[in-house]
Amino acid sequence: MSTTSTIAVPPAKCLHCKVRKLALFQPLMETEIHAAQKYKSGNQLLPPGSVIYHQGHPNENVYTLFSGWVYLYKDLDEKRRQILDFALPGDLLGFHGDMEGGTHPHSAQSLTSVSLCVFPSTNLLRLFRKHPKLGIRLTWMTASDNALAHEHLASLGRRSARDRIAHLLLELFYRLRQRQPEPTEDNSIDFPVTQEMIGDAVGLTAIHVNRTLMELRRAGWIEIKSKTLTIPDPDALGELIGFNRHTITPRAMI
Amino acid sequence: MSTTSTIAVPPAKCLHCKVRKLALFQPLMETEIHAAQKYKSGNQLLPPGSVIYHQGHPNENVYTLFSGWVYLYKDLDEKRRQILDFALPGDLLGFHGDMEGGTHPHSAQSLTSVSLCVFPSTNLLRLFRKHPKLGIRLTWMTASDNALAHEHLASLGRRSARDRIAHLLLELFYRLRQRQPEPTEDNSIDFPVTQEMIGDAVGLTAIHVNRTLMELRRAGWIEIKSKTLTIPDPDALGELIGFNRHTITPRAMI
DNA sequence: CGCGCCGTTGAGCCCGTTCAAAAAGTGTGG
DNA sequence: CCACACTTTTTGAACGGGCTCAACGGCGCG
Numbered sequence: 257m258s259t260t261s262t263i264a265v266p267p268a269k270c271l272h273c274k275v276r277k278l279a280l281f282q283p284l285m286e287t288e289i290h291a292a293q294k295y296k297s298g299n300q301l302l303p304p305g306s307v308i309y310h311q312g313h314p315n316e317n318v319y320t321l322f323s324g325w326v327y328l329y330k331d332l333d334e335k336r337r338q339i340l341d342f343a344l345p346g347d348l349l350g351f352h353g354d355m356e357g358g359t360h361p362h363s364a365q366s367l368t369s370v371s372l373c374v375f376p377s378t379n380l381l382r383l384f385r386k387h388p389k390l391g392i393r394l395t396w397m398t399a400s401d402n403a404l405a406h407e408h409l410a411s412l413g414r415r416s417a418r419d420r421i422a423h424l425l426l427e428l429f430y431r432l433r434q435r436q437p438e439p440t441e442d443n444s445i446d447f448p449v450t451q452e453m454i455g456d457a458v459g460l461t462a463i464h465v466n467r468t469l470m471e472l473r474r475a476g477w478i479e480i481k482s483k484t485l486t487i488p489d490p491d492a493l494g495e496l497i498g499f500n501r502h503t504i505t506p507r508a509m510i
Numbered sequence: 511m512s513t514t515s516t517i518a519v520p521p522a523k524c525l526h527c528k529v530r531k532l533a534l535f536q537p538l539m540e541t542e543i544h545a546a547q548k549y550k551s552g553n554q555l556l557p558p559g560s561v562i563y564h565q566g567h568p569n570e571n572v573y574t575l576f577s578g579w580v581y582l583y584k585d586l587d588e589k590r591r592q593i594l595d596f597a598l599p600g601d602l603l604g605f606h607g608d609m610e611g612g613t614h615p616h617s618a619q620s621l622t623s624v625s626l627c628v629f630p631s632t633n634l635l636r637l638f639r640k641h642p643k644l645g646i647r648l649t650w651m652t653a654s655d656n657a658l659a660h661e662h663l664a665s666l667g668r669r670s671a672r673d674r675i676a677h678l679l680l681e682l683f684y685r686l687r688q689r690q691p692e693p694t695e696d697n698s699i700d701f702p703v704t705q706e707m708i709g710d711a712v713g714l715t716a717i718h719v720n721r722t723l724m725e726l727r728r729a730g731w732i733e734i735k736s737k738t739l740t741i742p743d744p745d746a747l748g749e750l751i752g753f754n755r756h757t758i759t760p761r762a763m764i
Numbered sequence: 765c766g767c768g769c770c771g772t773t774g775a776g777c778c779c780g781t782t783c784a785a786a787a788a789g790t791g792t793g794g
Numbered sequence: 795c796c797a798c799a800c801t802t803t804t805t806g807a808a809c810g811g812g813c814t815c816a817a818c819g820g821c822g823c824g
Contacts, residue, residue, distance in 0.1 A: 338664040353653025361657045395649040399607025403615045405659035410592040412666035413713030459667030
């Protein structure tokens with residue numbers, strides 16, 4: 257259950273991959289998957305806190321996150337950073353429009369142990385010429401990321417601290433939910449996110465995040481214990497803060 | 511010069527379009543442009559304040575903005591809205607990943623008189639199958655939008671009122687600049703944006719926007735007079751607030 | 765010239781910050 | 795299993811940036 261203990265590794269054949277249905281290569285036919293697999297250059301296993309790619313460095317690979325949590329962020333200076341998004345299993349990392357020769361506009365770091373499937377970005381152009389469906393799918397995923405970023409903008413720009421935080425929790429709750437075949441009965445998810453990260457994601461101090469979480473907890477809306485988040489009644493909480501479940505598009509289904 | 515007086519209209523043939531080099535169809539060969547033109551369903555001329563498409567309504571067209579200013583926004587409720595982005599000539603509007611059958615995740619409204627080229631989104635899939643380069647270009651543009659949204663997130667999350675506002679002004683300044691073949695000598699641009707819109711874009715009250723603009727003006731950094739913005743020394747201002755000119759990718763060049 | 769939108773200014777309040785410190789995990793090596 | 799270091803969470807007190815409420819001035823347009 258925990259993402260931090262023994263770490264899951266992708267199977268030898270993409271065909272049998274359990275996150276494929278969420279991931280970039282879902283719409284391919286069986287024979288096409290074998291072709292696509294040739295483009296994969298390997299797996300990567302990383303401990304918590306590893307930098308997967310760094311702001312400003314050349315963009316050489318794109319990754320499909322197979323297991324674990326990753327966060328994407330921008331450093332403004334020594335003291336300030338903005339977390340742009342959290343990536344969950346099945347999500348694509350490191351694609352920024354340049355098929356080759358570009359640099360990363362932000363950084364990505366693992367919060368837990370993670371395993372990644374690596375695809376050299378130099379090959380993408382060829383791959384998409386051969387399989388237009390893949391290109392369309394990539395476009396769709398990029399547009400979904402956009403919709404999510406816009407949702408986050410509305411949060412940071414126009415919502416109170418409580419609503420921003422609750423929004424983030426609900427978003428992650430539902431996103432994680434929709435990729436679990438058998439969700440837990442008590443509405444709890446694995447949640448390896450520190451309060452400081454929450455603050456960096458929603459534009460608040462860790463201290464104020466703490467106070468606000470306390471408030472949500474005392475009101476019975478949420479519970480956080482040893483890296484587990486429980487939201488007893490997510491729909492009611494969503495109602496309270498104006499969370500639109502519909503904005504969480506199934507990130508990776510065409 | 512003004513965008514609000516007599517309004518420019520696209521030429522009959524896309525081949526001769528002056529914004530094509532910025533726009534979606536730039537990478538096509540001459541013969542391909544004629545083919546692509548068949549997909550265009552017409553032009554649209556709209557007065558200031560027109561809703562081009564509306565949050566939640568079915569997504570039937572994508573648009574290339576030929577002239578004028580447009581802003582994209584989300585309404586949270588009666589009192590609160592978040593402006594996500596401003597669109598300038600050459601920018602693509604209304605593409606959200608669904609080639610057909612989806613709904614708009616946000617709204618778009620004209621600030622000035624605008625003219626638009628309309629493409630039915632139902633045709634996009636066929637179009638991109640026929641011309642893979644177009645698909646790749648679309649992906650690239652969507653990814654650029656993403657990078658911009660991420661930049662905005664960092665602003666709203668981690669910057670002061672002054673820096674947010676200056677950032678927005680500089681961004682629009684440079685974006686408009688890079689599509690003017692002959693920029694004005696005095697570093698001024700046409701700027702039909704109200705202070706309330708600035709507030710809705712950077713997450714502040716119109717009142718506080720006013721005070722902050724006053725401060726920037728009194729310090730000599732900017733000047734705003736009758737819908738004209740002047741930034742005497744944009745590079746120095748960028749230096750002051752940590753603006754990275756590099757993040758303004760030439761929105762539409764592959 | 766009168767109406768509506770936009771910009772400007774003042775006064776007071778409040779949400780979220782800053783600074784400071786202690787308590788409660790978490791992981792490591794002996 | 796404990797000791798130690800380090801990270802994360804929690805709480806308090808005081809400050810301040812940005813908000814709210816209120817009013818007035820200016821400009822464009824019918």
